[in-house]
Amino acid sequence: MRISQLAERTGVPVHTLKYYLREGVLPAGRATSRTSAEYGEEHVDRVRLVRALVEHGGVPVAAVRRIVGALDAPPPSRHELLGTAHSTLAGEDPGAAAPAEVVELLRGLGWCTWEQGPFVAELGRAVEAARAAGAPLTPEALRRYAEAMFAVAEVDVELALGAPSPEEAMRAVVVGTVMVDPVLLALRRVAQEAASTARA
Amino acid sequence: MRISQLAERTGVPVHTLKYYLREGVLPAGRATSRTSAEYGEEHVDRVRLVRALVEHGGVPVAAVRRIVGALDAPPPSRHELLGTAHSTLAGEDPGAAAPAEVVELLRGLGWCTWEQGPFVAELGRAVEAARAAGAPLTPEALRRYAEAMFAVAEVDVELALGAPSPEEAMRAVVVGTVMVDPVLLALRRVAQEAASTARA
DNA sequence: CCATGATGGACAGTGGCACTATCCACTGTC
DNA sequence: GACAGTGGATAGTGCCACTGTCCATCATGG
Numbered sequence A, B: 001m002r003i004s005q006l007a008e009r010t011g012v013p014v015h016t017l018k019y020y021l022r023e024g025v026l027p028a029g030r031a032t033s034r035t036s037a038e039y040g041e042e043h044v045d046r047v048r049l050v051r052a053l054v055e056h057g058g059v060p061v062a063a064v065r066r067i068v069g070a071l072d073a074p075p076p077s078r079h080e081l082l083g084t085a086h087s088t089l090a091g092e093d094p095g096a097a098a099p100a101e102v103v104e105l106l107r108g109l110g111w112c113t114w115e116q117g118p119f120v121a122e123l124g125r126a127v128e129a130a131r132a133a134g135a136p137l138t139p140e141a142l143r144r145y146a147e148a149m150f151a152v153a154e155v156d157v158e159l160a161l162g163a164p165s166p167e168e169a170m171r172a173v174v175v176g177t178v179m180v181d182p183v184l185l186a187l188r189r190v191a192q193e194a195a196s197t198a199r200a
Numbered sequence C: 001c002c003a004t005g006a007t008g009g010a011c012a013g014t015g016g017c018a019c020t021a022t023c024c025a026c027t028g029t030c
Numbered sequence D: 001g002a003c004a005g006t007g008g009a010t011a012g013t014g015c016c017a018c019t020g021t022c023c024a025t026c027a028t029g030g
Helices: A003-010 A014-023 A041-056 A061-072 A078-090 A100-109 A118-132 A139-161 A166-199 B003-010 B014-023 B041-056 B061-072 B078-090 B100-109 B118-132 B139-161 B166-199
Strands: A030-033 A036-038 B030-033 B036-038
Touching: A003 A014, A003 A041, A014 A041, A014 A061, A041 A061, A041 A166, A041 B118, A061 A078, A061 A166, A078 A118, A078 A139, A078 A166, A078 B166, A100 A118, A100 A139, A100 B166, A118 B041, A118 B166, A139 A166, A139 B139, A139 B166, A166 B078, A166 B100, A166 B118, A166 B139, A166 B166, B003 B014, B003 B041, B014 B041, B041 B061, B041 B166, B061 B078, B061 B166, B078 B118, B078 B139, B078 B166, B100 B118, B100 B139, B139 B166
Parallel strands: none
Antiparallel strands: A030 A036, B030 B036
16 A cells, blocks of 8 residues: 555555654565555554554653664564663663662562662652652552552463464563553543542 | 752752742742742752652653642542542543453453553553553453552552641652652563573 | 656755844842 | 842744645646
């Protein structure tokens, strides 16, 4: 199919598709001449993925480029799959070391995590910011939040392990992580109403 | 204290403080003359809150105005507190009705929720977007995510109920909801590593 | 065979947003 | 009484995701 048909199929304007091609988040079609190229179903999927990440996931286009790059690269073994996915999603440097409270929390929970990794540092920043804003985030509350999110992560891991191929697993981790975040936050709000009602 | 001292205390440039005054997210100081005003500790707290919401919470300044407006308004009874906080945080219209799957899920969980509310609709959109992006979000996985987030919400509600005053409770709900979101997402990533390691 | 319109490519422009800079009249302070 | 600080207004900056314009080239219907 030609670019105008790809635009029609996906509902994305031709101009935006050209922009995606320029930015490297959409692979070029198979050139049939110097002024035309052929696009396939994989391009439709890719466009849908990019739109979802940018629009609903709030991911910057530069990060989308890294993500789709990771999806296109030959996926490593399942062991390093999560590491590859995470380093793709983190992108930034850790910046500061994790505060003692966070490290202690993780150790107390018995989690085997990479304490120098970007997400532990990110967690430290987030906790600090919440406290600075005046949120009543006690260590006990944090521990219970962590246990709940461990249950979430177990589902994540099972979904990834259930994927038929390494490619699918990679997609499950990366897309699942980014796109399920808003689902979890919406569930949290709805659950707050339910929990509040249950208390009354 | 004067605006320059407020800037020094908070680390926010005077120009930005003037911008916050213009945008109505920072109340004016007590005018001591036509060219000077006196700011107090409550202004320091407010600036820290605004910075935290904008910088770490990614909240647009227009939404911050609504949030601080809700914090300043005399808080209603504890029963309607969550509703007030949520309508402040939602802002937007529900848009579309929630899909059948989501409504069914909530009923199956026995949650007493307002099915026409903005967050149920938001949840529907998020689920749809995740599926469109190719995330393997099975109904069973969604159910387990929901249960985990219910545990999160229980902590939220307890923190709010534990607040000494309605003002504090309002702050706990609004700030806690917005600023703890990044904490939860960071915990999810860290927990993924831990859960993945535990499986190996 | 040729007019017409689609295509790929380059590059500048748009709109939203969170600031940030400039300017001005005025005033508290040294 | 100089002078930096203040409030107020207006305009500009940088980032980012597009979006509009222009052009040479090419596919295709009449």
